Amino acid sequence: MKRFAAALSMAVFLVSPLLRADDTADRIKELKYEILQIAFDAQGEFDTDDNSVEVRQKLDPLVDELASLVPARTEQEKLIDVIGTWYQVWADGPGGQPGMGARADSIWQVVFPEGYYWNVARDQYGEAKNMGYLRGKFTVGDNALNIEFTKAVTNPDWSYSEPTRLAMLAEFGAFDKNPAPPEQSPIGKKGILQNVYVDEDIRIVRGGGGDFGNNTYLYILERD
Template sequence: MKLNFPSLMLAVALLSPFTSQAETSVAEAVKAQRIRELKKEILRIAEQASGKVVYDNEDNDPRVRARLMPLVQELISLAPARTQQQLLPDVVGVWKSVWSDLTYYSPSVPLANGMYQVVFPNGFYYNLSAYDGPQGTYMGVLRGTFVVAEPALRIQFVKATRSPEVMPRGADVATLAMRAELGVYDVELDPNNAPALGFRTDFRQEYVDDELRIGTGIVSSGFDTLFILRRADKVE
């Protein structure tokens, strides 16, 4: 059989865009699957390591960070590059802190399973934490403000109060934050967070989607602290 090379070349040329699209679709599917795997493993390690945070950082073993960082760096490399301003709409909302290697220097320390953050779209946020220590269990309320200062958010702590009211399981976290904004918990100063009032620092959102948020900032023990958070609307 004699091949008609012009016709064959035309057929190849016509098929090339479809082949390229198919290859791109496969590559995107592989990337999406890898992102899901990385997120699952990051959360697995972080949740397994979380527990009661102690002020000498003993439970935030640096080996946990060593396991997390290669996974975090790969995840960041696979995600589309976005500025802090572009990430901000995804940052807004309620988050539960799963793990961080922030060092605490106080007899009363936040329980890792009881730390939530509510980020509002108009430049402020609340950290609501269940604390345990010599003064008993209570809810710490830390209000912060932020502005976009690429390549990070510039944050400042502006109010630190506490309430003997503990965060009840199943409570709506955003409602607790709104009550805090209305001054419901402005009963007494929180001695643990009060020294941080006025403190300014940069916090960088490294990865954010509708399930997972990873950030770095607040220099502790000589390096940027790593924060792993996930979506959680209710107190767990």
């Protein structure tokens, strides 16, 4: 009987971590779904419509819990997951687009392994429409990416729907003949982006600092 009890105790010891791991995985899925649902429901017409304190108050505790359920990684370790094309679902920070007229349902960020990224967005000012392209370069710190905006251009044709291709065209100078007006351009501004959570589906970023002041902004992105 004692041998059976000892064997049962050992079995429980071996199985319990597996059960806890399954519970954690399920909770991660639940949190990701809830965060995206809140973000999509709160998506405004333009990126500046997203600046809702109430939505941020709903998202922050969920984001913090999600980040707590995965092993800690440095920004360098996260970078392999950060690289790629991301669709911005919701944000309460600066859109970073020339003129700040980006449509909230048409904002992407394409991150390249060479140390730069492009924000690609459909911009609209009244009846005027164009594609906006904003380039940022980054260096990897221990806890955040150090960023600086280096180029802002536009293109009157916003019919394309392939942000990765468009970002590559912008990098090769295809839209250089249409630089953003200086008064609308954030070129030279510096800040940080901290990837709080990133996996194969979702990326959550907190950013700010530097030229963007002391506020910490939240960006919810889904892999495109």
